Amino acid sequence: MATEYQPEDIETKWQRHWEETQAFRVPDDDPRPKYYLLEMFPYPSGKLHMGHVRNYTLGDVVGRQRRMRGFSVLHPIGWDAFGLPAENAAIKNKRHPADWTYSNIAFMRQQLHRIGVGYDWAREIATCHPGYYRWQQLMFVRLFNKGLAYRKGARVNWCPSCQTVLANEQVEGGQCWRCSSRVEQRDMEQWFLRITDYAEELLKALDGLEGRWPDMVLTMQRNWIGRSQGTEIEFPLEEADAAATGARGVSVYTTRPDTLFGVTFLAMDPSHEIARKLAARHGRAKELEAFIEKCSVAESLRTDADRDEEKLGMFLGAYCRHPFTGERVPLVAANYVVAEYGFGAVMGVPAHDQRDFEFARTVPLDGEKSIAVKVVIQPPGDAMPLRGEEMTEAYVEPGVLVGSPGFEGLASTDAITKISEEVERRGLGKRTVRYRLRDWLISRQRYWGAPIPMLHCERCGVVAEREDRLPVVLPEDVELTGEGGSPLGRHPTFSKATCPACGGPARRDTDTMDTFVDSSWYYLRFATPRLETAPVGAKEAQRWMPVDQYIGGIEHAILHLIYARFFHRVMQDVELLPRDIGREPFAHLLNQGMVCLYCEKCQRSHAMSKSHGNTIDPEEMVKKYGADALRLFMMFLGPPQAQFDWKDEGLEAAWRFLGRVWRAVDGAAERLQGAAGGGNRQAAAGTATHKLRVRTHRTIKSVTEDIENRLQPNTAIARLMELTTQLTEHLAQGAAAEFDAAAVREAAETLVLLLGPLTPHLAEELWERLGHTGADRVLDHAWPGYDDALLAGERIQIAVQVNGKLRANLEVEPDIAEEDLKARALAHPGVQSHVGGKTPRRIVVVPGRLLNVVL
RNA sequence: CCCCGGGUGGCGAAACUGGUAAACGCAGGGGACUUAAAAUCCCUAGCCGUGCAAGCGGCGUACGGGUUCGACUCCCGUCCCGGGGACCA
Numbered sequence: 001m002a003t004e005y006q007p008e009d010i011e012t013k014w015q016r017h018w019e020e021t022q023a024f025r026v027p028d029d030d031p032r033p034k035y036y037l038l039e040m041f042p043y044p045s046g047k048l049h050m051g052h053v054r055n056y057t058l059g060d061v062v063g064r065q066r067r068m069r070g071f072s073v074l075h076p077i078g079w080d081a082f083g084l085p086a087e088n089a090a091i092k093n094k095r096h097p098a099d100w101t102y103s104n105i106a107f108m109r110q111q112l113h114r115i116g117v118g119y120d121w122a123r124e125i126a127t128c129h130p131g132y133y134r135w136q137q138l139m140f141v142r143l144f145n146k147g148l149a150y151r152k153g154a155r156v157n158w159c160p161s162c163q164t165v166l167a168n169e170q171v172e173g174g175q176c177w178r179c180s181s182r183v184e185q186r187d188m189e190q191w192f193l194r195i196t197d198y199a200e201e202l203l204k205a206l207d208g209l210e211g212r213w214p215d216m217v218l219t220m221q222r223n224w225i226g227r228s229q230g231t232e233i234e235f236p237l238e239e240a241d242a243a244a245t246g247a248r249g250v251s252v253y254t255t256r257p258d259t260l261f262g263v264t265f266l267a268m269d270p271s272h273e274i275a276r277k278l279a280a281r282h283g284r285a286k287e288l289e290a291f292i293e294k295c296s297v298a299e300s301l302r303t304d305a306d307r308d309e310e311k312l313g314m315f316l317g318a319y320c321r322h323p324f325t326g327e328r329v330p331l332v333a334a335n336y337v338v339a340e341y342g343f344g345a346v347m348g349v350p351a352h353d354q355r356d357f358e359f360a361r362t363v364p365l366d367g368e369k370s371i372a373v374k375v376v377i378q379p380p381g382d383a384m385p386l387r388g389e390e391m392t393e394a395y396v397e398p399g400v401l402v403g404s405p406g407f408e409g410l411a412s413t414d415a416i417t418k419i420s421e422e423v424e425r426r427g428l429g430k431r432t433v434r435y436r437l438r439d440w441l442i443s444r445q446r447y448w449g450a451p452i453p454m455l456h457c458e459r460c461g462v463v464a465e466r467e468d469r470l471p472v473v474l475p476e477d478v479e480l481t482g483e484g485g486s487p488l489g490r491h492p493t494f495s496k497a498t499c500p501a502c503g504g505p506a507r508r509d510t511d512t513m514d515t516f517v518d519s520s521w522y523y524l525r526f527a528t529p530r531l532e533t534a535p536v537g538a539k540e541a542q543r544w545m546p547v548d549q550y551i552g553g554i555e556h557a558i559l560h561l562i563y564a565r566f567f568h569r570v571m572q573d574v575e576l577l578p579r580d581i582g583r584e585p586f587a588h589l590l591n592q593g594m595v596c597l598y599c600e601k602c603q604r605s606h607a608m609s610k611s612h613g614n615t616i617d618p619e620e621m622v623k624k625y626g627a628d629a630l631r632l633f634m635m636f637l638g639p640p641q642a643q644f645d646w647k648d649e650g651l652e653a654a655w656r657f658l659g660r661v662w663r664a665v666d667g668a669a670e671r672l673q674g675a676a677g678g679g680n681r682q683a684a685a686g687t688a689t690h691k692l693r694v695r696t697h698r699t700i701k702s703v704t705e706d707i708e709n710r711l712q713p714n715t716a717i718a719r720l721m722e723l724t725t726q727l728t729e730h731l732a733q734g735a736a737a738e739f740d741a742a743a744v745r746e747a748a749e750t751l752v753l754l755l756g757p758l759t760p761h762l763a764e765e766l767w768e769r770l771g772h773t774g775a776d777r778v779l780d781h782a783w784p785g786y787d788d789a790l791l792a793g794e795r796i797q798i799a800v801q802v803n804g805k806l807r808a809n810l811e812v813e814p815d816i817a818e819e820d821l822k823a824r825a826l827a828h829p830g831v832q833s834h835v836g837g838k839t840p841r842r843i844v845v846v847p848g849r850l851l852n853v854v855l
Numbered sequence: 856c857c858c859c860g861g862g863u864g865g866c867g868a869a870a871c872u873g874g875u876a877a878a879c880g881c882a883g884g885g886g887a888c889u890u891a892a893a894a895u896c897c898c899u900a901g902c903c904g905u906g907c908a909a910g911c912g913g914c915g916u917a918c919g920g921g922u923u924c925g926a927c928u929c930c931c932g933u934c935c936c937g938g939g940g941a942c943c944a
Contacts, residue, residue: 219859220939228943254944267944309942336942346944354856355942436943554938636880637867643937649881650867657880659895705871715869718879732896799875804925806875844924850874854924 005662007626011761015113023779024118028527028540030072036544037063038523038586040552040560041078044104044126045085048111050595050608050634050646051553053618057631058592058640058713059551060117064757065707068783074544075118076526078125079105082133083515087448090480097448098476101128111619115627116760118779123529127518132525133450134471135535135576136517139567141453141464142574148194151462154441155339158186164445164486165190185296191443191452191511195566199225199435202565205584213589214641217557224558226436230255231420232429233347235266235320235329237274245277250320250331253342253434256352257423258415261404262376265348266320267313267334267359270295272344275316275333282317288333295335311336311355313363323428325405330371334359340438350394351375351386357394376403377412440563442514447478447487449512457499457506466500472508486510519560520567523547523585524577535571538578550586557591590711593643605645616646628759629655635713635758657721658762661751664728668748669769671731672741689740692730694794696747699723700786703754713758720758723751745770753784800825801852802834810851818845825851 018024039059042052063075079101086097093100105126112119125132143149156165165188195202203225206218236242236249250266268275270292279288291314298310312335319328336355337346350360350373360371373388377399386395398412406422407415423429443452451472453465465472475494478487488494488510499506521535527544528537568585571577596605597614608615621630633654637644684690699719706716727747749770756763756778763778792814798821800808808830812821822843825831835853844852 214860216859216938223858223940226940226943230944252944256944311942334942336944338943341943349944353944355944358942434943557939639868642861642868644867647867647881653880656895663895710871712871714867715871715879718869721879728896797875801875801925804874804923809875842924844874846874846925850925852874852924 003662003666005659005762007628007658007761008623010765011114011116011627014761014764015116017764018118018779019113022122024075024120025122026072026074026120028543032070032072034074034544035063035066035071035549036074036547037066037549038076038526038547038551040550040556041080041519041522042108043080043083043085044101044108046104046107048108048115048618050616050618053115053630054595054634054640055551055553055592056112056117057115057634058590058711059549060631060760061635061707061713061757062549062551062711063118064760064779065783067779068753068756068781069708070782074123074526075120076123076125076529077112077117077119077121078123078522078526079127080515080519080522081105081126081128082449082512082518084446084448087446087480090448096476097480098128101126101448114622115618115631118760123526125522125525125529127450127515127522128448128474130471130473131530131532132522133474133518135525136450136513136521137453137465137470137472138467138535139521139571139574139576140513141467141470142576143193143570144454144464146574148197148570148574150192150194151189152192153187154190154192155185156188156190156441158184158188160184165443185299190441191454192439192441193566193570195440195563196435196437198566198569199227199437200433201569201583202437202562203227203435205565209584209589212587214591216554217561217589217591220557221562224437224562228255228434228436229431230434231257231423231431232343233257233260233323233423234428235323235347237320238318241278241281241318241320244281245274247274250274250345251343251429252345252347253432254347256349256416257419258401258410258412259349259352259376260324260347260419261401261407262349262351262374263322263329263347264350264360264372264374265330265332265356265365267332267337267346267348267356268316269337269339269344270314270333270335271339272333272337274345275331278316278318278331279333284314284317287314288316291333298335309336311359311362313359313365315365323423323426330365332363332365334363341436342434349374349376351388351391352377352394352396354394354396357391374403376401378402380411440514440566442517443511444514445486445510446512447474447480449515450474450518451488452509452511452513454509455497455499455506456509457502457504459504460499460501460506463499463501463506469500474512488512516559516563520563521571523550523564524568524571535576541578541581545581546584547586549588549590551590551592553594554591561586561589590640592640593638596643596645598645605643608646621651625651625655626658626761628762629658632658632717632759636717638714639712640714657724658759660728661724661755661762662766664724664731665748665752665766666769667731668727668744669766669771671739672745672748672770687738688730688733689738689743692726692747693743694790695723695726696743696750697786697790699754700750700784701791704783704786707757716754717758720751720754723747727751750784753778753781756781796848798825798848799850800828800831801850802831803855804852805834807831807834814848818847821845821851825853 037059039055059075063073067073081101086101089095089100090097127133140149158165203222206221209218230253232251232253234249234251237245237247242248250268252266270288276288279285295312298312314333316331316333318331320331322329336359337344348356348359350357350371360373364370373391375386375388377395378385379395379397379399401407401410401412401415407418410418420431451474453470453472455463455465457463475491478491480487495508495510497506497508498504524536524541527540531537564585569583572579594607596607598605599614606612606614618630629651633651636654637650702719703716706712752763752766752770767778794814795811796814798810798812799806800810808828810824810828826835831853835855838855840853840855842854844854
């Protein structure tokens with residue numbers, strides 16, 4: 001009567017069951033403890049790929065296990081539905097982005113069902129729905145009112161042929177990713193969010209995530225925020241120049257004020273306002289324009305392969321004064337000065353900064369023979385003193401100050417403080433903290449995104465839309481041609497509105513928000529996905545926040561995670577979120593690795609992607625082997641963080657294993673039907689029954705630890721394979737000698753329950769075959785516990801080493817006295833032959849593990 | 856150039872706090888069942904040496920050193936691979 005493992009029927013049966021019973025709906029008022037599990041929501045690109053399967057399977061394993069552990073698990077799913085691909089597809093296929101997006105969602109939703117992932121579908125959201133993005137518009141208005149959203153001119157990537165701004169990621173080797181035209185830099189008015197106000201808090205709070213987030217992500221975020229401690233110093237201009245520019249001097253920011261006396265030039269961003277004015281005054285305006293163009297060309301020609309930046313410079317014809325010595329310091333425009341950082345100007349110290357050194361060596365300036373390399377820090381100790389003319393690279397290490405009147409002989413580390421104090425005393429500047437993090441540019445000249453709810457009124461200027469007039473709905477009747485400016489700007493009526501302040505005519509802003517805004521707060525919306533009075537209900541936010549486990553790809557290590565951390569805080573600060581839910585949205589983070597395919601031609605593996613043409617379709621694999629086998633394979637091949645290469649043989653192996661489980665448990669179920677209950681719970685040590693029980697309980701212990709604490713299903717599966725093998729063997733041998741119904745039932749049921757999170761369909765089916773019917777399901781069954789006493793009573797293996805080399809294995813009682821153990825070890829023939837009558841100098845005993853005889 | 860990971864059999868990997876390196880699986884070899892094949896089950900398996908053989912000895916976690924009774928694990932140096940950032944003063 002033995003049956004075959006037929007995944008297809010089983011899987012549809014249980015998927016239907018879960019759907020009909022709405023098994024994964026979760027109420028907000030369950031008295032049990034909550035667990036909020038979230039995987040990064042997908043972009044509805046068309047169909048699921050293997051990366052999705054891996055991501056969502058891992059989440060499902062964790063979610064189902066926590067549920068069996070007695071948690072009320074919130075496991076929602078939604079769609080990151082705005083974005084450029086929909087717009088491009090619309091242009092190409094003459095299909096509306098909404099239509100394209102929603103039909104992709106429908107298809108992928110059904111695919112998620114087919115791999116058996118348990119979501120609370122009643123909470124499904126899509127960011128392109130007005131019921132979602134209206135709240136984002138409200139947030140924007142609130143941020144604007146608090147001065148946290150603002151407009152300013154910014155230099156942006158502009159494609160002259162597509163007539164739009166491009167994100168940095170959309171520029172490849174200086175060319176537009178769509179039409180390959182050369183990208184230009186343009187100054188345009190754009191919307192920004194003041195994330196830099198939160199730089200310090202975002203940085204400090206990372207310490208609290210230590211051990212809960214991967215180190216790599218914490219480091220990447222720290223570097224991205226890039227805090228530095230330095231000093232601002234003003235270099236006074238000569239009187240005539242000061243009068244002409246309206247500036248007293250040129251300010252710089254430095255982290256090395258100890259090298260102040262080594263300054264031999266002062267470099268400015270070529271577009272620096274003072275630089276332009278100085279150039280104009282000294283008859284070099286045209287030359288500067290040409291220089292700016294030259295820098296821009298050099299910049300756009302730069303490719304990833306060629307990151308060695310050439311230093312370009314131009315003398316502005318003017319000088320400033322060294323603030324301490326009064327010496328004349330030439331002012332230059334240089335391409336290596338970053339406009340947006342510090343003051344857009346730096347002091348040039350060729351002797352002690354590598355970039356300044358290269359600049360001084362490669363850029364000759366008219367009116368100057370060449371820029372001097374002036375050493376003001378000498379290496380400590382007896383090292384040869386440095387001479388500027390002979391140096392081949394800058395000396396950037398600490399040392400002792402020379403040529404710095406008033407600070408001679410000081411250690412450079414002390415001089416940083418001393419010189420800064422002197423700068424402050426003289427009123428030339430102050431010590432400050434700066435960050436690399438820039439404010440977040442969120443406006444896009446795109447159609448398929450959330451409209452920015454702002455108006456431009458001739459009389460009142462820039463005005464926020466009234467809150468009660470939100471949402472500003474994205475119009476559907478828009479023509480997408482792919483050419484020329486923001487599509488919303490071409491809509492006949494969209495931009496025509498009335499000013500909320502004066503009632504007069506006003507022009508609606510036609511930009512939409514960066515889609516990263518959409519994904520910065522979606523995890524909150526899942527608490528109250530349909531609420532019509534606020535983005536999130538306070539009570540529900542308090543119930544569910546924070547996300548206990550967040551799972552997703554490493555590619556979001558910086559941007560998405562920093563934006564979400566920012567939104568979590570800023571929403572509290574504009575009273576859209578209760579303040580008592582904590583400042584961090586994600587308590588634990590796991591970055592799962594990519595799914596790759598080995599390429600014979602390149603002798604290496606590449607991430608599966610449509611553009612590489614190296615994808616494997618999950619749907620086909622499910623058809624062939626079933627969802628359970630696919631899930632198991634994905635979990636078994638390696639630890640979740642590691643990249644893995646797809647192997648057909650691996651999937652077949654998973655499928656074979658499930659066949660073995662099926663035969664073992666189904667076989668056990670058949671035998672158990674006829675057998676009497678009861679059985680011998682105190683099977684004597686050494687008997688097959690006892691061994692089976694020990695194996696069962698040991699498996700519970702390791703699988704629990706592997707899934708619950710270590711998030712390593714791969715090793716859990718290895719233990720489950722061992723239990724399956726032993727159960728199979730036991731049934732084969734036990735036929736003649738012993739058949740303890742209770743122990744066999746225990747082993748079979750344990751195996752099924754522990755497989756529940758990994759291969760849920762198979763587990764439910766076998767559970768039913770073991771006689772459990774009605775409401776008794778694996779899904780809601782308690783996670784099994786193990787009997788410590790049973791494991792403790794086991795005889796243990798002790799490794800015996802002589803001088804650190806393994807010479808024997810002893811099997812002993814767990815409570816053996818140390819003296820007895822030593823005696824038995826020394827008596828062992830294999831040990832004796834190596835001790836050879838010598839007296840041991842020392843015997844190291846590690847209880848329960850090993851004994852080392854040191855001669 | 857800077858910062859993070861990582862380097863273990865033919866392959867994916869395991870070894871969790873320094874304590875028997877290679878669990879579990881894939882591919883391989885041998886066998887059972889079968890007319891045959893598929894499926895299934897069993898055995899085997901790091902490398903070198905030695906022995907007719909059970910065995911015995913040595914080497915072995917990228918490389919070189921160190922700490923320790925004992926190192927894949929800790930420390931110092933070198934090489935290679937992957938990822939991120941990159942003129943941030």
